[in-house]
Every structure is written in C-alpha cells, then in structure tokens.
Amino acid sequence: MTETKPKLFFAPGTCARVTLTALEEIGQPFETKLIAFMAGEHRSEDYLAINPSGKVPALQTEAGVLTQNGAILLYLARSYPEVNLLPLSSDPHSEAYVVSALFRMSSDLHPLVTRFVLPGMMLSDPSANPYVRAKAEEVLKLQLAPIAAQLAGQDWLLGENWSILDAYLAWIWFRITGAGFDAAAFPNIASHYQRANERPSAKAALEHEARAQEELSARGLAFVPPKPKQ
Ligand SMILES: N[C@@H](CCC(=O)N[C@@H](CS)C(=O)NCC(=O)O)C(=O)O
Incomplete structure (x- = not known):
C-alpha cells in the first residue's frame, strides 16, 4: 500500500509557519499547496471545500482534512511522539x-x-x-x-x-x-x-516560505502589509 503524504495548505508569513515548522521537525516527506491570498484563493470554492473558514493552515491527512493550528499540532505531536513537538502525557x-x-x-x-x-x-x-x-x-x-x-x-x-x-x-x-x-x-x-x-526546522520552514514568496512575486501576488500609522 502506498502511503499518502500529508499536504499542508499554507501562505508565507502566516501562522501556517508553525505547522510548516512542525512538519520540518518531523522530517517525513510532505507536500505543500500555496494559497495566494492576493488572488483570493482562500475564498475560492475549491479551498472552501478544504477549509470552510477560508483560512490557513489546513492539513490534508490520510484520515481527512484538519484545520486549526492547535488541532493540527496536537495531531502531529500524537502521531510522531518520538519527535517531541509537545510533552504530551497520559495524565x-x-x-x-x-x-x-x-x-x-x-x-x-x-x-x-x-x-x-x-x-x-x-x-x-x-x-x-x-x-x-x-x-x-x-x-x-x-x-x-x-x-x-x-x-x-x-x-x-x-x-x-x-x-x-x-x-x-x-x-x-x-x-x-x-x-x-x-x-x-x-x-x-x-x-x-x-x-x-x-532551530534547523525553523530555518527550513523559512526557506520553504521564501520559495513560496518568490513564486507569489513572480505572479505579482506578493502580499505587502499596509504601513502602520504610529
Ligand atoms: N484559528 C485559526 C486561525 C487561522 C488564521 O487566522 N489564519 C490566517 C493567516 S495567519 C488566515 O488564513 N487569514 C485569512 C482570513 O481570515 O481571511 C488557527 O489557529 O489556525
């Protein structure tokens, strides 16, 4: 039986970075799908079928899609206890x-x-x-x-x-x-x-994001946050 790799729906700079870091820490193969906010992809019909809240992260697993960073991190921590993402306990x-x-x-x-x-x-x-x-x-x-x-x-x-x-x-x-x-x-x-x-996993996640950012820039879809007024 072939194992399906988990697929992370993410965008650079967002809180999906935390899940991306967890996947890098685990070190098993995974896929990513870049969601271009500036193109409204998070509100597309296809993405809303993945996460009806229209937010990243979402993680597609063999057992189905999970949303909410906290839930995904808990799932990964439980699935790979040897990696010690979180000190889980039976107490x-x-x-x-x-x-x-x-x-x-x-x-x-x-x-x-x-x-x-x-x-x-x-x-x-x-x-x-x-x-x-x-x-x-x-x-x-x-x-x-x-x-x-x-x-x-x-x-x-x-x-x-x-x-x-x-x-x-x-x-x-x-x-x-x-x-x-x-x-x-x-x-x-x-x-x-x-x-x-x-942390190597953090560096790897940032490099992954940098590649995604380049892709967005090439498509003219890089998010430029509004300059805050002090
Ligand atoms: N409670 C969710 C929040 C996720 C969230 O707000 N993600 C932001 C990026 S950091 C997002 O996708 N925002 C798009 C939107 O709200 O339209 C979680 O912890 O996963």
Whole structure:
C-alpha cells in the first residue's frame, strides 16, 4: 500500500509557519499547496471545500482534512511522539496544561496579532484603525509580560526543552514586530525569537516560505502589509 503524504495548505508569513515548522521537525516527506491570498484563493470554492473558514493552515491527512493550528499540532505531536513537538502525557491534568499553552497562542495571542497588524479586518471605517491597533498593543503587552517573565529563567516556553510552542511564539513575535511593535520592551522574547529561529526546522520552514514568496512575486501576488500609522 502506498502511503499518502500529508499536504499542508499554507501562505508565507502566516501562522501556517508553525505547522510548516512542525512538519520540518518531523522530517517525513510532505507536500505543500500555496494559497495566494492576493488572488483570493482562500475564498475560492475549491479551498472552501478544504477549509470552510477560508483560512490557513489546513492539513490534508490520510484520515481527512484538519484545520486549526492547535488541532493540527496536537495531531502531529500524537502521531510522531518520538519527535517531541509537545510533552504530551497520559495524565489528564498535565496534558490539559500543554493544550492550554497551545490555546494561549491560538486563542489569546493570535487574535490580538490580527488586530495589531491588520486592524482594518475588524471595522470597515479606516479611521478606527489606530484605536483598534492601540487597544491591541495595550492587551498584547499585558499578555506578553508573563511570557517574558517565564523566559527570564529558561530558554524555552516549557522549560529546558524546545517545543512547537516556541515556534508559535516566534511567529507571533515576527508578525507584531514586523508591524511596529516595540521589540525593546521585551528583550527576553526578542532573544527567544533569535534562538527559536536557529532551530534547523525553523530555518527550513523559512526557506520553504521564501520559495513560496518568490513564486507569489513572480505572479505579482506578493502580499505587502499596509504601513502602520504610529
Ligand atoms: N484559528 C485559526 C486561525 C487561522 C488564521 O487566522 N489564519 C490566517 C493567516 S495567519 C488566515 O488564513 N487569514 C485569512 C482570513 O481570515 O481571511 C488557527 O489557529 O489556525
């Protein structure tokens, strides 16, 4: 029987980077399908059949399609326990603790990233953008403070071992600092970002994205984020 490779639907610069890093970390063959946002491919009928929310990432597996970074990462962590993407446990409380750390990234921080980077997605009146952004910045600072404090005494979010949560935080940091968030306010997170990007799987994911970005540029579909007004 031939094994079907998992296929990741992704776009460069997006949170699909976290899943891409997980697949690189696993090191087994996988395919990717680039979704060109600027061409509206995430809203196409074909893609909505994959992910009705019209978002990346989505992962096509032998058992069917999975969406939501957190769920996909949990699936990969369980499918390849030897890779240690997450320290899963048979103890319900320990496992829920790790899952809550995943939710913190996807449900607490990611929505704030969107408000900070793309405030125009929240309200149609562009004059509201600076207010949406300022509020997101204020709450991001509150949410990042305990994470920065945690990283004062340890290299990685869960202690001395890297986990895919570190790739998640690195993506969040990349997005917000790329949109003008003051990196100097959180030196521990800034140095964590450097460390996280040194990981071979992170480098491989970034190279994969760079190739996708070249493809988008060649098609005239590279996403240029709006310059934030300070
Ligand atoms: N809750 C989803 C969020 C996914 C998400 O928002 N993806 C963004 C890219 S970072 C996206 O595809 N946005 C397109 C859109 O919302 O139109 C997850 O964690 O996977």
